[in-house]
Amino acid sequence: MKDSVLLDTSFFVRLLNDEDPLHSNAKGFYQYFLENGIILKVSTISIAEYCVKGKVDELPMRNIQIIPFNLDHAQKTGEFAEVIFYENQLAKEKLFPRAIIPNDSKLFAQASLDKSINHFVTSDTRSQTTYAKLKAHINPKFEIIDISKPYNEAFGLIDF
Secondary structure, three states: OOOEEEEOHHHHHHHOOOOOOOHHHHHHHHHHHHHOOOEEEEEHHHHHHHOOOOOHHHOOHHHEEEEOOOHHHHHHHHHHHHHHHHHOOOOHHHHOOOOOOOHHHHHHHHHHHOOOEEEEEEOOHHHHHHHHHHHOOOOOOOEEEEOOOOHHHHOOOOOO
């Protein structure tokens, strides 16, 4: 099974805006993944987030597999959200009559259940903080790649 990465909305925002300060980093990661046969995946959740201000046809869909959110993801999300709510010391009163589940919990559940996903690729510091809180209780099977550093630094590569 080939390695794959789950790309966060923040990754696409940076990749598709050449004026963004992290554009060149996002582009470098994108090229690195493609050149090294790493499968790129995106959740329908991230697509929905992107479409708040963008259009789906702006996304480089021919190089990316889409992961729909399903029942298994929903169950794992509940487990993850419970830990995250506990870590955030969210009062029980705020969880009733219904809890609003953060999208990070959903994306992390998808990444955790997909056996090929090794990394969640983001520039979102809130996602990274949430991941650290989750990791304090549950050991997700994926790691975070923060695109605020160039890909060669993240992977310890030397550019020639």
